[in-house]
Amino acid sequence: MVFPTPGRTGRIDAQFTAFARRPTAYARLALALASLILAGRTDAGERKFTYVYEATTMAAGEFEYEQWVTWKTDKGTDSSFDRIDFRHEIEFGLTDHLQVALYFADWRYQDGRSVSDDGAEYRGTAVELIYNLSDPWEDFLGSALYGEVKLGDELFELEGKLILQKNVNLWTAAYNATIEAEWEGADYTDDNGKFQQTLGISYQLRPQLLVGAELLHEIKFPDWSTRDEDVLYLGPNLSYRHQDWWVTVTPLLQVTDVASEPDFQLRLIFGFDF
Numbered sequence: 001m002v003f004p005t006p007g008r009t010g011r012i013d014a015q016f017t018a019f020a021r022r023p024t025a026y027a028r029l030a031l032a033l034a035s036l037i038l039a040g041r042t043d044a045g046e047r048k049f050t051y052v053y054e055a056t057t058m059a060a061g062e063f064e065y066e067q068w069v070t071w072k073t074d075k076g077t078d079s080s081f082d083r084i085d086f087r088h089e090i091e092f093g094l095t096d097h098l099q100v101a102l103y104f105a106d107w108r109y110q111d112g113r114s115v116s117d118d119g120a121e122y123r124g125t126a127v128e129l130i131y132n133l134s135d136p137w138e139d140f141l142g143s144a145l146y147g148e149v150k151l152g153d154e155l156f157e158l159e160g161k162l163i164l165q166k167n168v169n170l171w172t173a174a175y176n177a178t179i180e181a182e183w184e185g186a187d188y189t190d191d192n193g194k195f196q197q198t199l200g201i202s203y204q205l206r207p208q209l210l211v212g213a214e215l216l217h218e219i220k221f222p223d224w225s226t227r228d229e230d231v232l233y234l235g236p237n238l239s240y241r242h243q244d245w246w247v248t249v250t251p252l253l254q255v256t257d258v259a260s261e262p263d264f265q266l267r268l269i270f271g272f273d274f
Contacts, residue, residue, distance in 0.1 A: 046241050050250040050267040051214050052174045052200035055142035055165040057132040058093035063274050065090055070267045076259030081112035083262075085123075101128040106150070124152025136165040136172070146178075156183045170204040172212075193221035202239070210239040214250050218261075231258045233265065244273045 047054065050068075058064065068087035075081045085108040091101040103126040111118050128148045136142025146161035158181045165174040176198045184190040195218070202212035216233040233252035240247055251266040 046239075046246045046271065047248050047269055048172055048202040048210055048212065048239050049174065049198075049200040049214055049237060050248050050269050051216050051252070052198045053130070053144075053146060053161065053163050053176055054172075054174050055132060055134070055136055055144040055163045057097060057099035057130055057144065058091060060093045060095050062093045063090065064092075065272045065274065067270045068267065069269075070265065072262040072265040074263045075112075075114060075261065076257070076263065078112045078114035081110075081114055081262065083108055083110035083112075083115075097132040099130045099132075101130075102126075103128065103150070106152070122153060124150045124155050124157070126150035126157075130163070136167040141166055146176075154185055154188070156188055157181070172200075172202040172204075174200045191223055193224050195219045195221070200237070202237070208241055212237050212239075214252065216252060228260075229258045230256065231261045232256045246271050 047066075066087075066089040068085070068089065070085040070087075072083045072085075073081060086106070087103055088105045089101055089103050091099060093099050103124075106123040106126065107121060108123060109120045126148055128146070131145050133143040133145065134141065142165040144163040144165075146159075146163055148157075148159040148161075150157040150159075159178060160180075161176055161178045163174070163176050165172065176196075178194075178196040178198075180194040180196070182192045182194070184192070197215075197217040199215040200212060202210050204210045213234070213236050218231050220228040222228065232255050234255050235250055235252035237248065237250035239249075247268065247270045249266070249268045252264070254261060254263045
């Protein structure tokens, strides 16, 4: 043990005073870091991506309206191809971990030489459930399960999705794996499947503005007996939010060479809390 000597007393007092002030400095640093992290948090309903779902769900009792618009154009087999899909969605938080959504009208307008039915067409009405399993902030990895049932004129569709997400400060990374089964026709005999993967990365430049990128990978299975070519899309995204509303847009270019699929697609989602 070292005992203070008269010559060291002043230095010890100075060291003790500096040490006593450290908790305040540490507290300020911790508060600043906490503020930075909390600034990166956005409401669960405010989507950073348009093709990628996030693992967070709305709080119990919260409502939100979302308007989707997806434009696909320019196939290798048909340069005149154009299709615009519209989705009108109401989301509601049943619990803090369970969210339900109603797509009360999915419809589209399409045109082109390869299109058999030009013009507007109602596609169906759907119900969606998302159950949050873990938190992307507090847990090692955020996760959720997604299920959807859609019914329309000569259309029945089931969709399941695994959602993974991780948030670190101002960064968000999310991944979805989706399997979809679809029955079409008067007797629902046209049976098709699809496997899809999506990946998104987002960075918050400011509390109101986020930028990032999304990747979309699809494989179609006609009649579940054959496999079409893999198609891959990649593009940037931009998200802006202001008080009770937000908007996110993602343009994607096909980076593969599948002539039967659109070379370009763009999705915009507008959301409003009420």
